[in-house]
Amino acid sequence: MTATQEKPVVEAADFAKAAINAKLTKKEKIRFLREMFRIRRFEQTALKYYQAGGSMGGFLHLYIGQEAVAVGTVSLMGKNDHVITAYRDHGHALAVGMGMNECMAELFGKATGCSKGKGGSMHFFAPDKNYWGGHGIVAGQTPLGLGLAYALKYKGLKGCCMCFLGDGAVNQGVYHESLNLAALWKLPVIYIIENNQYSMGTSLERSSAVKNSLAERAEGYGIAWDIANGEDLYEVRAKTWNAIRRAHDESLPTVLEVDTYRYYGHSVADANAKKYRSADEIERYKTDHDPLRLWQDLLIAEGVLTAEAADQLDAEVKEEAAAAGQFAIDSEQPLPQSIFEDVYWEVDNKTDAGQTGRHFFGE
Amino acid sequence: MTATQEKPVVEAADFAKAAINAKLTKKEKIRFLREMFRIRRFEQTALKYYQAGGSMGGFLHLYIGQEAVAVGTVSLMGKNDHVITAYRDHGHALAVGMGMNECMAELFGKATGCSKGKGGSMHFFAPDKNYWGGHGIVAGQTPLGLGLAYALKYKGLKGCCMCFLGDGAVNQGVYHESLNLAALWKLPVIYIIENNQYSMGTSLERSSAVKNSLAERAEGYGIAWDIANGEDLYEVRAKTWNAIRRAHDESLPTVLEVDTYRYYGHSVADANAKKYRSADEIERYKTDHDPLRLWQDLLIAEGVLTAEAADQLDAEVKEEAAAAGQFAIDSEQPLPQSIFEDVYWEVDNKTDAGQTGRHFFGE
Amino acid sequence: MLTTYRKAINEALAEEILRDENVVIIGEEVAQYNGAYKVTEGLWERFGDKRVVDAPISEAGFIGMGIGASMLGIRPVMELMFWSFAYVAWDQIINNAGQCRYMSGGLLNCPIVIRGPANGGTNVGATHSHTPENFIANTPGLKVVCPATAYDAKGLMKMAIRDNDPVCVMENTLLYGESWEVPEEEYVIPLGVADIKREGKDVTLIAHGRAVLTALKAAEILEAEHGIYAEVLDLRSIRPLDEEAILRSVAKTHRAVLVDENKPFCGVSAQIAATIQEKIFDELDAPVQRVNSLDAPAIYSPALERIQLPTPERVIQKVLDIC
Amino acid sequence: MLTTYRKAINEALAEEILRDENVVIIGEEVAQYNGAYKVTEGLWERFGDKRVVDAPISEAGFIGMGIGASMLGIRPVMELMFWSFAYVAWDQIINNAGQCRYMSGGLLNCPIVIRGPANGGTNVGATHSHTPENFIANTPGLKVVCPATAYDAKGLMKMAIRDNDPVCVMENTLLYGESWEVPEEEYVIPLGVADIKREGKDVTLIAHGRAVLTALKAAEILEAEHGIYAEVLDLRSIRPLDEEAILRSVAKTHRAVLVDENKPFCGVSAQIAATIQEKIFDELDAPVQRVNSLDAPAIYSPALERIQLPTPERVIQKVLDIC
């Protein structure tokens, strides 16, 4: 069964009253709306170019429908809090503050891309913003996130690492090895399972045997866990904050499962996007559970902003996305010799080590 | 904490009354005693030769102290029940009925060894006895055991696979992947964790974060689990039988954790055997918890056999072990050309496939 | 009949499922989804849950499971969505599929096939573009084939499934949509037999997988523009390897250029070059040349990945260097 | 001072722990147990829980963790009890240590060392005797060194720990107890510099790791019994590779025999042989010869494993074939 069916139904209102939310200023609430719009418009623009063909290659995994998860969790990050995720990484990248330009240019494989065109859609990075990618191998990032937490504890810094993974990723062994290490060594890592109910075309029921939920597997390691409704920004923030406090104050891990949904296929190449899920299901989520619409309506109801202001904000974001597309188009292709750059730090930095012995073979 | 501290204290007597034990004949009970003696005397003989030097190489992991686990579980095997274990495999090998000769010869690396001297101590095999080894990579056998169960179900055979692993092996990711697959596909596999409380020099507390026990992690997959006292043959049989019935009748997996103890070091090469455990602890197990002594006393108390008969039986087994040592010594070394045999089935069987193209390189 | 590489493999799988009740297809999205690259399209509908099985994302677990099942006589054909994902199951493939027969003194064998695409060129990035045929071929106990055409893919796949040892079949996402002549009637291609894809006399281009097409393109241009007649030898199978065919051709042309999408260091072409110079040194009129993928992780940038893989231009240059 | 290979590495670790507060040793049994092979003996007592850490049997988990920590500036030195166990962590090593810098366009680097023994010869069987230096060296983004002596082991280990890229150090359980001269004063050995372990003029024996000792023994006998003066070149570092030193020596002797404990197909010696014939073909008076481990999984039988590894006898035979 999906975790959804199990978790106690709670009023969004409860979470609005949570201290971490109660103290939010109007400005902050509006910024969250803007961040969610940025993700959605950025990806819709990218999709347009992808489908037009010729400018992008490889995969394009869209985050649309899950925006409240990245924006809500990232909104709580402090100086020493870090983020790492899988290949569905545009949302987290924009949420930590990456510019649309370098992200769009990366999709185009241009030299101006955040990864110089070397990583593509699955590999956005911004270490200067505590953002560590962007990883293509399912669950491959889970021990890396553990390591970021290890480094924080080793250095005596009060921080944590939020490591995102999908509902299908929980069945990679390395995630379990990481859970045991996190509990055994009391590491401030938060595993956030973005449960969008499908791993490619496979529903959670067909991929995971559970008692009640995926997060509950943490119980076997004595790790605290919780489940959150990902359509509600307030709830995401409230429950993530509990985990962050546990990490900061007790240096303990948490597994947080967030129920969410992706509107598009697994990737743009997903020919069966509407085969393994009913059109109704997708429609229901878009109409009744859209995190953007819900948040916008909430803010309007709260009197935080007017419908007009919201449209205005959206219009600005659309322009930002359109400009990013143009930026990507106008950017230069990386130079052929750059193929051999960024392989070895010592070579790139022309150190003695980098100039001793042969590092590259063939032509 | 170790599972021991958690499990309800039960009288061995209870388990003696279990149907599967109540129907045991004197002959069978005595055979179990003989099997346990066979394991212990075989290994003591092997140890003698190993320490004398010159005849064996590599590792020698002794099972002494854990005999009731292999003998108790294997005693329940039917026609379509299979066994696979790790490198501490002498006990299971002898319990399934392998001869001391081919086992001892394998330790000597002789051509007459069960694996023709190619596998050594960690790699005893006897597929004709449903015994699939003998595996050196920690937890590497856990998906293989799953596969044996998969094959049984695929062929419509009512059987199961008992897959043994250690308390340290539970932290290899592939074991968790196997648990999910076993539950998801309802496969008749029984994971038997032989919890001897240490993985090499590391106590369970230092390697595994648990709620109460290692077996309990199965809960997260909705898999049935239990804990057994490995010093009591009756209890091991009673609880294993529940798992076998679950596998046979419902085609469902079980995780069974059996508390036990090894008297010797991790392997004969373990220089610290007495450093990470107190001499008292080891002594306490040998005197108060020895599965052989407990079973022998029980049988004498039950009037199944006399002390003299037991000594007589032990004497016979000692002779069998001594003879096996002589057999190994007298056996031929494998021939140099055998290095290239048993690599490819098609080559060994001189089929067209085996004779097409080059299969081996270099000299 | 003109058939795509994808369809040819699909037919091979269907025919073997029908031929042998123990053949079962297992992998991620192979059943209800019809395969991430549609190689298994229609098989689940046609043969049902028992013969075509969707697996969770647990490569080590389900490939290890397939290996164990094969010891009991099941003949699993495991799909890796990308061969790159073999690295999370590496221990199972190398140690359990590759070493168990030996360690048991031949008491068991593992008739398992592990198949999927192993190639760069589609801008999926460094983690999804590995070509581990050299790693597999380094491992006695394992076999590996890399078909370059639909005809070879079907014949080799059927043979691999019937082989009683573990066979790794490395396909190519860039070839799935390409078409070749494939006969109606059944056929198999033995492992370990190379194929001369183009006759020539001046130089031998030795390749496997998609690099064979690169070599053929280069050969065309060499003939048309330089009057050089290149023989193109498709290894098809890396282990077992048709060494005789390699030596025979080079002994005839006296020159060899190896085209190989492996990274250079210890790539398949390193082994072939070492073998040629060792065994027919005196037949060589020039050193054996190698054209590999440029020696860096696979780059995403579509503009650059194109030139990171071996190109006909680079092959031609090497040939002109020695002819 | 005469020091064992084991002690030399132990000193290197201790010195680097003292030099850099970010150096931390992590692995199974490295702390309280003093290391399965006693390489880390005394370090935990001396430096405590923070700097020397015992890990559960979760290689993928803790090596991946070390890689992540290294991105934030920690310099983990991870012990693999056997390099063979790297196969359960293969994806972490190849993809996360090897590819992340590239995929991020150089925004991060992973100053991690992964060390442990990688060798056959102690009858621990096929699953425990892998020598993956050829696999690692095939992978741009990773570095790998294989020290043959205590002196080299210490100097290379210190350099590896200071290197800002991921470095794999492959040791040898058969060498841990062997002694060599190691100076009191501190020193490091740069990666990528080969070492002539014995001067000669008639043939060059090229080796790495323990095979260097096999080559030296063969060289002694060749001189004493055959009057052949073999130069022994120790690669020390496989990637980066000192190609100049290789070509210089072979250009001098005009003959090369490679001694390599890798399995033959795509072993390190295949790469070296291919390179020599490609770059100094005209300097060669005979084909480059290779001596590798016999091409089967590592056999347990003590009587046979001895001859499965390269022996001085086999090296001598190859030399006599071409001299």
Ligand SMILES: Cc1ncc(C[n+]2csc(CCOP(=O)(O)OP(=O)(O)O)c2C)c(N)n1
């Ligand atoms: C080890 C590995 N196996 C398979 C894949 C192919 N793959 C990429 S994403 C994916 C589905 C993952 O689903 P989930 O974890 O739920 O994340 P989501 O896509 O829903 O965000 C699969 C099978 C991969 N990248 N890595």
Ligand SMILES: Cc1ncc(C[n+]2csc(CCOP(=O)(O)OP(=O)(O)O)c2C)c(N)n1
């Ligand atoms: C993947 C892997 N890592 C490490 C080892 C080395 N090793 C062999 S046995 C062992 C301890 C295992 O302990 P446990 O699982 O409790 O089994 P026990 O030895 O107690 O029977 C270790 C670390 C190995 N063989 N495989």
Ligand SMILES: [Mg+2]
């Ligand atoms: Mg999902």
Ligand SMILES: [Mg+2]
């Ligand atoms: Mg144990």
